[in-house]
Amino acid sequence: VRFEVFECRKAECLLFCHSSWSLSSPTASQVAAADGRPPTMASWADFPTYLEWLPLPNIPWYHLIVEIGLAVWIIKLLFFSKSYRLRQSNEDQLTPEEEDELIAEWTPEPLVPPLEQQEPPPKLRNVTSKPGGHVTVDGKECLNLASINFLGMLDREQITEKTVKSLRKYGVGSCGPRGFYGTIDVHLDLERRISEFMGTEESILYSYGFATISTALPAYAKRSDVIFCDDGVWMPIQKGLLASRSKVYFYKHNDMDDLERVLKLQAAKDAKDPAKAKVTRRFLATEGLFFNYGDICPLPQIVEFKKKYKFRIFLDESLSIGTLGKTGRGVTQHFNVLVTDIDCICGSLEYGFASVGGFATGSLFVINHQRLSAQGYCFSASLPPMLASAAMEGLDILDAKPAVLEELTSKIALVHDSLGGIKGLQLCGDKLSPVLHLRLQKSTGDKVKDRKLLQEITDKALDDGVAIVQSKYLDDEELYLPPPSIRLSVNISLSEKELKKAASVIRSAAEDVLSR
Numbered sequence: 001v002r003f004e005v006f007e008c009r010k011a012e013c014l015l016f017c018h019s020s021w022s023l024s025s026p027t028a029s030q031v032a033a034a035d036g037r038p039p040t041m042a043s044w045a046d047f048p049t050y051l052e053w054l055p056l057p058n059i060p061w062y063h064l065i066v067e068i069g070l071a072v073w074i075i076k077l078l079f080f081s082k083s084y085r086l087r088q089s090n091e092d093q094l095t096p097e098e099e100d101e102l103i104a105e106w107t108p109e110p111l112v113p114p115l116e117q118q119e120p121p122p123k124l125r126n127v128t129s130k131p132g133g134h135v136t137v138d139g140k141e142c143l144n145l146a147s148i149n150f151l152g153m154l155d156r157e158q159i160t161e162k163t164v165k166s167l168r169k170y171g172v173g174s175c176g177p178r179g180f181y182g183t184i185d186v187h188l189d190l191e192r193r194i195s196e197f198m199g200t201e202e203s204i205l206y207s208y209g210f211a212t213i214s215t216a217l218p219a220y221a222k223r224s225d226v227i228f229c230d231d232g233v234w235m236p237i238q239k240g241l242l243a244s245r246s247k248v249y250f251y252k253h254n255d256m257d258d259l260e261r262v263l264k265l266q267a268a269k270d271a272k273d274p275a276k277a278k279v280t281r282r283f284l285a286t287e288g289l290f291f292n293y294g295d296i297c298p299l300p301q302i303v304e305f306k307k308k309y310k311f312r313i314f315l316d317e318s319l320s321i322g323t324l325g326k327t328g329r330g331v332t333q334h335f336n337v338l339v340t341d342i343d344c345i346c347g348s349l350e351y352g353f354a355s356v357g358g359f360a361t362g363s364l365f366v367i368n369h370q371r372l373s374a375q376g377y378c379f380s381a382s383l384p385p386m387l388a389s390a391a392m393e394g395l396d397i398l399d400a401k402p403a404v405l406e407e408l409t410s411k412i413a414l415v416h417d418s419l420g421g422i423k424g425l426q427l428c429g430d431k432l433s434p435v436l437h438l439r440l441q442k443s444t445g446d447k448v449k450d451r452k453l454l455q456e457i458t459d460k461a462l463d464d465g466v467a468i469v470q471s472k473y474l475d476d477e478e479l480y481l482p483p484p485s486i487r488l489s490v491n492i493s494l495s496e497k498e499l500k501k502a503a504s505v506i507r508s509a510a511e512d513v514l515s516r
Contacts, residue, residue, distance in 0.1 A: 122472070125462075130154060133493025135467055142467040143502045145488045150323055150434045151394075151404050152493035153354030159393045166389035174382040178205075178371075182382035190388045194359050197395055198329060199339050202367040204360050204374075207383040209348035210236045211376030212358030213316045216346055217285060218244035219373040220312075225281040228262055228311065230254065231480040234291040237316060238479050241285065250480070253293065256301045263309045282311035288320035288331035292471070292482040294429025294436050296324070299335045303342075312343040322352025322394075323434055327402045334432075349387075353394030357383040407492050408434060411499060415490050418503030424514035428485070437471065437485040438510070450484045453513060458486055460509035466502045 094102070129136035131147040132155040153159055166186065176182035187205055194203040206212045217240035221227055225246040229237065232253035241248050249266065251259040270277035284306070286297050299315075306313055317330040325333030330347070332339050339345065344362045349355040360370060370377055398404065412434055419427050419438070429436035438457075443450055454470050461468050471487045494502070 133491060133498075137462060137467050140462070140465070142462060142465050143494060143498055144467050145490070145494075145502055146467045146469040147491075148319075148351045148435070148489045149354065149491045149493070150352050150408060150489070151398065152491050153352070153394045153397070155493045156354070156397065158397070159354055159390050162393040163386045163390045166386040170385035172386070173384050176381060177379060178377060178382045184382070184385050184388075186385045186388045186392070187382060190392050191359070193392050193395055194361055197399070198345065198361045200345070200361040200363070202362065202364040204367050204370050204377060205383055205388070206358040206360070206374075206376050207356070207380050208376065209318060209350045209356070209358040210239075211380065212348065212360060213237055213285075213314070213318075213346040214240040214243065215374045215376035216344060216360045216370055217241070217283070217314055219370050219375075220344075221246045221281065221283050224279065225283065226266060228259065228266075228282070228284045230286045230290075230297070232290055232293055232482070233285065233287055233316075235474070235477070236318075237285050237287070238477075241479075246283075253290075254295060254297060256298055256305075259302070260305065263305060263311075267309060282309070283314060284311050285314045286316070288315055288317040289323065289430075289433055289435070291319055291435065292437075294433040296320070296331060296334070296430050296433065299331050299337050303337055306341070313341070314344050314346065315342050316346045318346070318348035318358070319351055319433075319435060321347040322398060323405075323408070324432060326405070328352075328398050328405055349391040349394075352398075353391045355387045355391035355394065357387060357391070404492060408490070411492055411494070411496065412436075412490050414496055414499055415488070415503060418500055419488075419506065422507050422510050425510050434490040436488040436490070438488065438506075439483055439485045443483070447484065454484055454486050456513045457506070457509050460513060461506050464505045464509065466505040468506065 125137050126139075127135060127137055128139070129141075131144060132149065133144055133152060135142055135144040135147065147154075149155075170184060170186070174182045174184060178187070191203040191205050194205075195201065206215075214236045217227075217237070221244040223245045225244070227241060227244065227246045227248045229241060229248055229250055230253055231250040249262040251262050266282065270280070284302065286302065288299070289296055302313065305311075315331070317332075320330040320334070322328045322330075324331050327333065330345070331337075332342060332345070340363075342362070344360055344366055346358060346360045348358045350357070360367060360374075372378065409432060413431060415436065416427065416429075416431055419436070422438070424441055425438045426441045427436060428439055438454075440450055440453065444453070451470065458468050458470050468486055468488055471482070471485045473481060475481060488506075490499070
C-alpha cells in the first residue's frame, strides 16, 4: 500500500511538471477527464491526466522530496551497503615454520630494570603491634613517628569498642558496591554525619582513600576540558588528572603569580575562540595540606582567582581535615573561606580518624553526580560497616573534645623547635602541619646516593628506638618528582618528653651519618 501511494505521489509530481511545461492542445483523454468520464490511456502523454483524475490528496512538494530521499536511502541500505565482517587475509597468516622462527628470534624485555641500574630493594619491616604512639618493629618497641595517626585515634578504646560492636552486628565486609546491595544504614549515617561536620548539603563515601579524588575528578573533567594544577600534588590527584584526559596546565608549587600566568594564557586562548570557550570547562585541583611538602595552600587567593577567571575548585583535604581549623574542619576553616566557594571537597578517613576510605562533600547537585559517574564508587565494594562506625566515632570524639587540636598544635611546634638546625638537614613543613620532611641541605647530585644517606639515618634511628620512614615515590609515574626526604608524622599519643627524646635520637643519627 505504501509503495502504491508513493508511486501515486510520484505521478502527481510528474503531473505538475506536465501541466507546467506542456503547451500543446488537450488530448482526448484530457477532454474526457474534464467531462467527468474516466480518461483513456491512449499514450504515455495521457498518464498525467489519468493521475489528475484519481482522487488523491493535495500533497506539498517538500513532502515528496523528503519521501523520495528516504526511499532512495532505504533501497541503498538494503541492497547496496556492504556488511562488516571480521575477516583475516590468507596473506597475513604465517606458516608453522615462520612462527617457530619468529619465536626463536624474539628476546623479551626485562620486567624490571637491571639491578645495577636501580636502587637496592627496600628492606621490609615487620610490624607486630597496633601502630599507635608506640609500635613494635622487627621485635623492637619504638616511638612511632612513621604512622599517620595525628589525633591518636588508634589508641582510643571507645573507637575499638564501637568497631567491635559494629562487627558483631554487620559482619566484616559489605560484599557489594553501593548500587548493588552494598549500601548499609551505617554508610548513610556517616554521609549525613560528614555533611553536618563540614557544613555542606551532601556527602558521598568511598571505600578507599586513594580512589576518592582520583575518581571524583574525572567524573566531571573530560577530554575537552582544562585543569589547572599545583605541580606539588600527590599521586591520587595525578592519577585523577590522567584518568580525566583533560588538558592540564601545571603551575609552580604554591606560586600564585605563576598560577595567574597560566590563567591569563588560558583567558587569551578563550578570547581568540569564544565558541570553543563556551563549551570548555575549567577546573583547579590542589591539596589543602600537601603530603609531599607539609605546607598549606593559599586558598583565599585561589578563591579570588576563581571568581575572576571562572573555574571550579577541587580541594583535597585528606591531611587537613581533623588537623587545621579551630574545630578541625580543614583549610577552609583555617582561612575562614566559605565551603560554598569550593565546588568539591575530598578527604580521607585514613589519617585523622583511625579508619579506611574517603569522602567527597559539597552541594547536592555536584555530589549526586558522582553516584553514577565515579568509578571508585560505582564499581568498588562499599566500605566495611565496622570501619564506617569507627570513622563516625572519631568525628564524634573530635566534636566533643576540640582541645585535642590545641594539643596537636603545641606538639607540632615542639617537634619543629627540637629538629631545627640539624647540620646538613633542612626541616620542611608549615608550623601547623603534623607532616614534616627532613631533606638534605645540599644534594650529592645523585638521587640514589641521597636516598641511601637518608635511609641510613632512618635505620640508625630505628636501632635507637624511633620509627621514622623515608618518603617513597614511583619515579617513572610522578609528574614532578619531589626531592628525597625523611617523612615525620606527629601524633598526640606521644608525650612531650617522648617527642623530645625522639627528636634527640633523630638529630644524633643524622649528625652521625652526615659527618662521615
